[in-house]
Amino acid sequence: MDLWYTEKHSENVGISMKVSETLFSGKSEYQKLDILETLEYGRMMLLDGLVMVTERDEFIYHDMIVHPALFTHPDPKQVLVIGGGDGGSIREIMKHPGVELATLCEIDGLVIDKSVELLPSMASEIDGSNPRVKLHVDDGLAYIREHQNQFDVILVDSTDPIGPAVGLFEEDFYRLVFGALKTDGIMVAQSESPFYHAEIQKNMYRNLRAVYPVVEMYQAFIPTYPSGFWSFAFASKKYHPVKDFNRQRAADRDFYSKYYNADLHLGAFMLPTFAKENIAE
Ligand code: AG3
Numbered sequence: 001m002d003l004w005y006t007e008k009h010s011e012n013v014g015i016s017m018k019v020s021e022t023l024f025s026g027k028s029e030y031q032k033l034d035i036l037e038t039l040e041y042g043r044m045m046l047l048d049g050l051v052m053v054t055e056r057d058e059f060i061y062h063d064m065i066v067h068p069a070l071f072t073h074p075d076p077k078q079v080l081v082i083g084g085g086d087g088g089s090i091r092e093i094m095k096h097p098g099v100e101l102a103t104l105c106e107i108d109g110l111v112i113d114k115s116v117e118l119l120p121s122m123a124s125e126i127d128g129s130n131p132r133v134k135l136h137v138d139d140g141l142a143y144i145r146e147h148q149n150q151f152d153v154i155l156v157d158s159t160d161p162i163g164p165a166v167g168l169f170e171e172d173f174y175r176l177v178f179g180a181l182k183t184d185g186i187m188v189a190q191s192e193s194p195f196y197h198a199e200i201q202k203n204m205y206r207n208l209r210a211v212y213p214v215v216e217m218y219q220a221f222i223p224t225y226p227s228g229f230w231s232f233a234f235a236s237k238k239y240h241p242v243k244d245f246n247r248q249r250a251a252d253r254d255f256y257s258k259y260y261n262a263d264l265h266l267g268a269f270m271l272p273t274f275a276k277e278n279i280a281e
Pocket of ligand 1: 224
């Protein structure tokens with residue numbers, strides 16, 4: 001018997017993967033969580049039926065949510081991840097030796113527990129053994145309200161703006177994040193597909209611009225997300241991701257990254273016309 005999982009990307013289009021095994025399927029108080037073994041993409045985690053990560057292509061998303069901000073900020077020491085319970089973002093942050101502490105604030109403890117158990121290649125740094133990593137199972141909004149003016153970089157590693165992540169796309173939240181950043185802080189948030197989510201992007205970037213002086217969009221190719229063309233919002237109090245980018249520092253990094261590199265850092269901020277139009281002021 002052939003088993004396939006399909007995530008619908010629109011009413012009439014979806015991505016399908018052949019599945020060999022269901023490793024976990026359950027429900028937390030927030031959402032449905034499934035971890036499947038696929039033939040082509042390795043293990044895959046779904047939240048409410050949406051693909052969050054696969055072992056085969058997660059390096060792209062996690063390189064790109066972390067390294068552009070950490071190589072734009074000249075000296076990031078305190079980094080917060082909101083969401084990101086699979087641990088992939090924390091793993092990449094730990095490759096920056098200057099980071100003193102990375103804090104993970106994930107609302108759903110089940111996501112952390114099951115990632116540690118079933119997705120060790122991502123969750124290796126969130127199993128409680130690394131003193132440079134602090135874990136909080138808490139609502140991101142509540143957490144940053146209590147932790148103002150503390151972080152150099154805040155990464156919003158969320159799911160789509162439905163379910164528990166809705167509040168993470170609103171102006172009030174961006175204002176709280178602004179307050180939780182130091183005076184030269186940077187926020188990066190995953191910002192959906194320019195191809196499928198023009199309306200979400202329009203609102204999201206309008207909300208960001210109401211709060212931050214520097215707001216730019218950058219792109220990455222992520223085969224398992226809707227359309228494969230994905231984006232991130234770079235919102236900053238001071239540093240510009242292209243003008244203030246120290247190319248040499250990125251080129252001299254002492255770790256391997258399979259997607260990110262110093263040329264790509266700059267190229268990622270160059271957008272096709274339709275994507276620019278989604279977020280035009
Ligand atoms: N964040 C999920 C991005 C949204 C994917 N959307 C979708 N498949 N419809 C991933 C978290 C990885 N740390």
